[in-house]
Amino acid sequence: MPLRLDSAQADFELRFSQLLAGKREASQDVNDTVAGIIADVRARGDLAVAELTNRFDKAGVTPTTLTFSPDEIAAAAAQVPANVRAALQTAHDRIKAHHEKQKPQDSVYTDDLGVTLGSRWTPVDAVGIYVPGGLASYPSSVLMNAVPAHVAGVKRIAMVVPTPNGEINPTVLAAAQIAGITEIYRIGGAQAVAALAYGTDSIARVDKVTGPGNAYVATAKRQVFGQVGIDMIAGPSEVLVIADSSANPAWVAADLIAQAEHGAGAQSILVTTDPRLADAVEREVDRQLSLLPKQALARDGWDEFGAIITVASLDEATELANRIASEHVEIATDDPQALVSKIRHAGAIFLGHHTPEAIGDYVGGSNHVLPTARSARFASGLGVLDFMKRTSLLGCTPSALAALAEPAVTIAGVEDLDGHGRSISIRLNR
């Protein structure tokens, strides 16, 4: 049974706060283990990577077989049915078209003192993409990480994917092929992150590591941050559906189930102004779950983390949405535009009855790597800017420098940095 709340309840604030604060992941303290793995990879390179990969993944690799050969990639990709390849190609093309529009503009101008000021964007040289193996091995995630990097102009993309018991999902390699990735290593875990960040004989170091992973991967990313850039630390997936009486309970239920079936702490929340819809959705979830081939994971997730909240108004709904700051927000009303500007914190917003969140996971064109665990308060989904960096440009004419010298030298003085002041005053012709 999901949690049922109503904003008119006397203890609503307390219970809603508990829902927000609820932990959905077992926090594993793997700091020391990961630090040891990183140190080992830095010291022994490929040998450590191979040993650790065989220990954790039983992958049967040696330092010379860490890399997928072009033939292996082609052979695996060839196993993938044509309709799947076509679907991945459609997804690729739509993701590419949308992300092209995210490319930033350089800006350089001269102000009225004659100071040239500018912002110039350049791509990261080399990026490492972590792709999980096993259960959560998603070809769509390959596209969602690789395409923005390509659009940004990244020259080298190195992909790592663990192969538990030596097995690889051929669809993941097909997606890599469609995304133009040719450098793929059969490694995973903290050792893969360490190899990407510091480099080994066979794996050149990259400048940034992106992609989801388990607690070891997340901790390794946190520890190598600074040596390389990283994207966010991904948590369990989540959806918040805001619905009024115009919503179709069966459709809403299907969306709640789609999120819950990720398992691993995934959370589905419905906030609705219509108590009858709330009841109907709860019944529909139960009915549809019983028809789902693998219903156990979704049912457990819905029972443990699901919630249905009834509220007095759509304004109340958007207020709660801002406090939840969900990865995905669906607006299941006839006029979604009326609500969208009121939702300040969300990874992605899905507009109207005909936009199930799952369409954004695959072929909508927007990115499905989005901030979780309330981090939409401060973080954005993955995009082209994550694979670029901005350089400031500053240029003074002699007269501009003269005009700015006094305040600059004054501040240098109070900051006790005389050398800073002198580097300015030495240039003034007196």
Next chain:
Amino acid sequence: MPLRLDSAQADFELRFSQLLAGKREASQDVNDTVAGIIADVRARGDLAVAELTNRFDKAGVTPTTLTFSPDEIAAAAAQVPANVRAALQTAHDRIKAHHEKQKPQDSVYTDDLGVTLGSRWTPVDAVGIYVPGGLASYPSSVLMNAVPAHVAGVKRIAMVVPTPNGEINPTVLAAAQIAGITEIYRIGGAQAVAALAYGTDSIARVDKVTGPGNAYVATAKRQVFGQVGIDMIAGPSEVLVIADSSANPAWVAADLIAQAEHGAGAQSILVTTDPRLADAVEREVDRQLSLLPKQALARDGWDEFGAIITVASLDEATELANRIASEHVEIATDDPQALVSKIRHAGAIFLGHHTPEAIGDYVGGSNHVLPTARSARFASGLGVLDFMKRTSLLGCTPSALAALAEPAVTIAGVEDLDGHGRSISIRLNR
């Protein structure tokens, strides 16, 4: 004596690599200490913050005196001379004017299938700014953190600044006043970061923490990342000057000294095509250092971390610049525009003979919080985007959903997420 290298030397590659790999900071493993402090603040709130502040800063605070009162801020700011206030106001206004130009544009469009796709930017609600106390207590850093946050539209800015032995730099409070910051706490260290990230009775939690600090602060930021957003992990400051025979050796020397006087591992490197300039600059640094009131720090830094590299061409110089990926790059040539596009990795580039780096520290208008320790390979200076986040918008019409259904359901199928596929197919009228 600084390191002298020439790119024609047989062992240049080895020695240059050693220069790049050289550590300039003692790495302190304070992970466990910081984890304990964060846990203590989460458990005991203000009481822990006050106890830790008194232990580390001897600040004599209680849980009820953590906050600077408006009178205390006004009284401290009133001690600051008028010319310093005016200089800080000039800096503020120029930083504000430049950062206004960084505000991102929202973008929403409909593609040829009828899919609405958009990117919408919104400010972070609440930001915490860490300002170091004691030696490196810089009013300019208050402005460089606060102004982009204000320009982004951040509603609440909470500043923390430790007061060792109960003392505060009044200029720091004056800068806060000019930047419009009214919420200031006399706390620092990991306990301040923990209080900002998790909140206490007297300090409401924020969504993002920015600003430089010592190893404890940096480690605390790393550990709370995810609970809140953080900016970069700042390392020692650094400058790379690229100069040809047109450069003035005295001016170049002054810029190298300005960087070295930060101490704490700060690094100054000159790369020049002109061996005579190299010699002249080395002599000039020595001469000017002897005239600097507090020369010891700068001389030690220059001797330990400084380097002068002679190269055969400006192309070679820009290649080295890209490998160094310096926080600051000065182009001391008559035609800086000819080189700027070849420099791919730099925090900020200073154009021409009349643009000493120090002008950018204070009043140029660009931000002085920039990526250090080669992180310009993947990171940008602080800016307005750091205080905003992007929400994706996606909207389908019934016909757009129908057009995209088949590839989406196909990918859901290979990812073993039947519920995803059903949330799409249930909406198709069949």
